[in-house]
Amino acid sequence: MNYTFSAPVTDAQRQRDTLLGALVGLARSTVNEPKTEDTDRILAAGLRLAADPEAAESALLRMTDIVEAEKHRVAPNCAACAMPCGNTSNYDLARLWGAPAEICALKVRLLSAVCVLAGQKTTAQIQKEICDDLFVLAEDWDTELLLPIVTRAEGLCVQ
Template sequence: MGPNVSSFPPSAADHPLPDGPQAALLGCLIGLSRATEGNEHKVTPDMDLLVLEALAAGLAETDSIRPEDLITRAKEAKRQLIPLCYDCASPCGRNNDYDFSGFPNQPEEKLLPKVRLLQALQASALRTWSSVKNYESTPSPAYMDLVYMILYAIGRDDWGPAELQPILERSNTL
């Protein structure tokens, strides 16, 4: 069982927020999670492992994978899910990568749950990625569905506490 989100400190200001290449990588993963909606049948185990590796990369001090390399791989995975979107003459933006520049400017009641979700997700991804790398396990489809849901929720600037609370509760199962 994962960390209880209520055990995290009460202020988002107490936590470092993603910036630089790590923010770009997380934004790309959010874009990938958006692309999975309606395309669940196209998601491959390799895509799932890429997401776990990328989420863990920011926490694993021994990994030598550069965020830029993971971004390239994530963008290619997204292209596999939604190839027609890349050739669209009138892109709708639905599958765009998330821009973290405005993330810290959200009201605290939106920011804090998202920071808690991100922390729980990254900690869980690091544990899961370590098991996968050591051939000890593979992530279940239900686990990966929750990973994609959390990434999607973090990227929804219009979601407030009412929309985020059920996802926070589910994140306790990570």
């Protein structure tokens, strides 16, 4: 199953990008804080919904709220931090859509792979891969750094 993502043109697509950005923020919050018993399930559900081209804007908005609530459960002190470091910030997908074509293409491939992984049977390896790959989406890496990550994620999709 291959998912196609592109720059948003409709309100639902813009909400999809907001959801994806929140999912990145949730994944990044787990780097320094422990996941809750719900984190992996919420990440997977959010990715599956974001990958659905027919997802209603209202459903995407509800899931974004769930993801934000979970992020605040994982990293409760970040919401009211007086000096935010940005480690748990949501990712603005406008950065992805505005990236050089080669970087954008690799990140879209990575995003598609993560959505496929979210639909697979959950294992610790898949859960870690999803978090790691969502983390990478927000990084300003070049093709040399991105390509092995994308290749590994796509390889897991066919296992």
